[in-house]
Amino acid sequence: MSHPRHALDDLLAHPVRFSISALLFAASKVEFSFARDHVEVTDSMLSKQVSLLEQAGYVKVDKGFVGKRGRTWLSLTRDGRRAFERHVAALREIAAGENSLASPAR
């Protein structure tokens, strides 16, 4: 049986990209500024990490206008959603390992 770490996605192992993906996984669409405020990163950091996720086909970026104001909306693609699910499943398996060590069978 292989170690669950092999199922981890290298791209999602980065803490900021993981947080962005977690936010987008829970949402249908998220505005750029909402993601920036809740992931607690700068505009440039968020842009950089979103670009990497977009290049991997995990995130879709939509630009539009509300009145005269430009708005950028982020969402996870189907591939991004699957990748995040696999990554979280692997994390759960790894985390479960600690629980089994912490409470050994008597």
Next chain:
Amino acid sequence: MLLVSESAPTPHEAQAALAEANSQAVRVRHADHQLGWIVLGIAAMYLAVGALMSTLPDPRRAGPVVGPAILAIMIVGLVGLVFVGLRIRAYSRTAILMYFGGIAAFNLWNAIVFGVSIATRWFALTQPSYHFGISVVVAVIPLLVVAWLILRR
């Protein structure tokens, strides 16, 4: 703050990452509440019109004041709804499905309530004005249920 190391996260790091994912999901659910407030706003507008109609001696002949009053309620309500709508910065698939499902259910249920009210002569000339208010309260139930479902998440 490193949640997941580049190689193999420890069980503790994995738990921290899962907690982070959970906290991000909670933030989206809180953002969804704005959709709940929009639904409540629509319900409030509808109830205000119903209450106004209930106070009239003969709601079928509303008179020159009631028309503009209803229009004012609708305009103020719509401006408020658009304001809240423009402020929405995130929403989940579940909340948006509940929102549009609730609006559709309200339209259907509202048509049924008013259809039955007319067919059973509940709105007949001989009936008191508050019958309009009662029908409006019954018709607005789907909106209140959906608002409650969204806001309790």
